Amino acid sequence: MSRTARQDHPCVGCGSCGSNRLEAPSDSALSGWRLGVAAAAVFVLPLVLAAVGAMALGPGRGGQLGGALVGLAVGLAGGIGIGKLVSRSAKEGA
Secondary structure: OOHHHHHHOOOOOOOOOOOOOOOOOOOOOOOOHHHHHHHHHHHHHHHHHHHHHHHHOOOOHHHHHHHHHHHHHHHHHHHHHHHHHHHHHHHHOO
């Protein structure tokens, strides 16, 4: 496309033609401390609970593996629940 052709088109990013793909974040998007809490809940909590579960069920290979898997599952379920709770409170504007 030539330079003159671009200048002839009065595109100001109105969004009607789709040429401006950048959009402002929605009001329900997580940001600030809510984003930090959701990220920690979903990523860090399962890892911590997997380590705690592995240590809690003893030094045997089966015990460590079972404890880590149980801790990971509990951490994932808890992290998803906390993430949904934080996301819902952000959508409500609390």
